[in-house]
Amino acid sequence: MSHIAILYGTSGGNTESVAKSIRNLFDDNADLYNVDTIKIDDIKPYKYLILGTSTTGIGDLQDDWDSFLPVFSKADLSDKTVAIFTLGDSASFSSSFAEAMKVIYDAIKDKTKVVGFVDDEGYTYDDSTAVVDGRWVGLPIDEDNEYDQTDARLKAWVEELKKEFI
Numbered sequence: 001m002s003h004i005a006i007l008y009g010t011s012g013g014n015t016e017s018v019a020k021s022i023r024n025l026f027d028d029n030a031d032l033y034n035v036d037t038i039k040i041d042d043i044k045p046y047k048y049l050i051l052g053t054s055t056t057g058i059g060d061l062q063d064d065w066d067s068f069l070p071v072f073s074k075a076d077l078s079d080k081t082v083a084i085f086t087l088g089d090s091a092s093f094s095s096s097f098a099e100a101m102k103v104i105y106d107a108i109k110d111k112t113k114v115v116g117f118v119d120d121e122g123y124t125y126d127d128s129t130a131v132v133d134g135r136w137v138g139l140p141i142d143e144d145n146e147y148d149q150t151d152a153r154l155k156a157w158v159e160e161l162k163k164e165f166i
């Protein structure tokens, strides 16, 4: 079994598609789990976890994460290293862009090591709770407006994660 698990929740498929791209960038050395069917014991063997959600409502978590996050955040995550990404829409939801990441971050930040923070540079939006001290708490991806930047953003992020996932 590989040592990285990518857990994602998706409503329209974008987050799943990005999760698959991330797996490819790890040369397929990662296992994919949709949180609509995952069991908490599935994550036990993995030291490195990548959590992906789309942002829905006004800055809310993707629906399947709503039930899994409380279970996940109660698990023993002390030996894990976790990175977060979110899908969002910086034009239509400019004042709640990518905020679902912050919901995950707040639930786990005191229980595990969170890596993969991203500079705010290059993103256009009005407001987001997911920026802390000038850095995103994970990677925002905007397939609705900035799909032409997705590949470069993923590549740069995975290169950073590879330094943490050793």
Ligand SMILES: Cc1cc2nc3c(=O)[nH]c(=O)nc-3n(C[C@H](O)[C@H](O)[C@H](O)COP(=O)(O)O)c2cc1C
Residues within 6 Å of the ligand: 009, 010, 011, 012, 013, 014, 015, 016, 053, 054, 055, 056, 057, 058, 059, 060, 062, 087, 088, 089, 090, 093, 096, 097, 098, 099, 143, 144
């Ligand atoms: C009802 C609805 C609410 C949304 N709310 C937000 C939001 O508050 N912030 C944001 O950045 N994106 C928001 N989005 C955009 C989605 O996160 C974006 O389209 C994403 O790519 C969807 O990913 P998925 O196909 O994996 O569900 C919203 C989309 C919908 C349909």
